[in-house]
Amino acid sequence: MKHEPVVLVVDKNLSSSVIMTKRLNSLGFRADTVTTAQGAVDYLHSIENIPDLILVNLNEDDETLINLPSEVKNNTRWDKMIPFAALSALADKTLMERLIRAGYSDLMIRPVEHEMFKDRVEKLLKKNVVLSSQTFKRTLNEDGILHLRTLLLEFNEFGVTAQSAIPIPVDAQLSLQSPSMTDLMGGPVQVRVVSCTARGPGHFEAVFSFVGLGAAELRAFRKFALSSPKSKSA
Numbered sequence: 001m002k003h004e005p006v007v008l009v010v011d012k013n014l015s016s017s018v019i020m021t022k023r024l025n026s027l028g029f030r031a032d033t034v035t036t037a038q039g040a041v042d043y044l045h046s047i048e049n050i051p052d053l054i055l056v057n058l059n060e061d062d063e064t065l066i067n068l069p070s071e072v073k074n075n076t077r078w079d080k081m082i083p084f085a086a087l088s089a090l091a092d093k094t095l096m097e098r099l100i101r102a103g104y105s106d107l108m109i110r111p112v113e114h115e116m117f118k119d120r121v122e123k124l125l126k127k128n129v130v131l132s133s134q135t136f137k138r139t140l141n142e143d144g145i146l147h148l149r150t151l152l153l154e155f156n157e158f159g160v161t162a163q164s165a166i167p168i169p170v171d172a173q174l175s176l177q178s179p180s181m182t183d184l185m186g187g188p189v190q191v192r193v194v195s196c197t198a199r200g201p202g203h204f205e206a207v208f209s210f211v212g213l214g215a216a217e218l219r220a221f222r223k224f225a226l227s228s229p230k231s232k233s234a
Contacts, residue, residue: 009033011057037064044076052125058088069103083124109171159209168196168206
């Protein structure tokens with residue numbers, strides 16, 4: 001019998017909890033729900049098989065929810081066997097740092113597009129953790145700015161796939177400074193990291209979506225993409 005992935009949703013808001021349950025069900029996942037960090041701990045005490053993922057919806061600066069991985073580690077027998085992911089409306093560097101220190105594997109910024117949400121959940125279920133304290137320290141300097149060299153593998157008017165030697169935090173907003181793109185657009189191109197997947201030692205593949213391009217810029221970039229070689233340095 002095929003295993004049905006189980007996601008434990010921790011959400012104080014009943015309405016958003018119902019919506020998330022329906023969303024997970026539509027993707028083929030079973031969703032169980034609790035409203036508090038203590039409720040999550042009690043749930044884990046009451047079951048024989050652990051959930052495949054714990055998804056925490058942060059609607060406010062709630063320390064008990066932020067520290068949930070520690071509560072699970074200290075008060076249940078499951079320790080680090082379950083990946084944790086957070087949903088938040090805040091794309092905040094300080095929050096990201098706190099979540100990493102607390103033991104979260106991912107932070108998704110609401111609203112999350114359906115395909116992106118599906119991709120991120122599936123990666124977490126496979127224990128494919130991109131974001132970690134080591135990743136964060138290596139990729140962000142003290143000012144929160146990412147500096148690295150990438151090889152652009154594919155690009156079109158919607159986004160870019162690039163190769164990097166180090167992992168890139170998902171949802172980070174970056175400035176892509178490929179010389180040819182900069183000349184075309186009259187300046188750096190703003191992008192957001194959609195996903196980052198390990199392909200081998202020192203080999204990561206990141207997908208970027210463009211941020212804030214207008215219709216004229218999209219047309220110019222479409223023409224540029226069609227007339228350019230497939231791989232470029234950035």
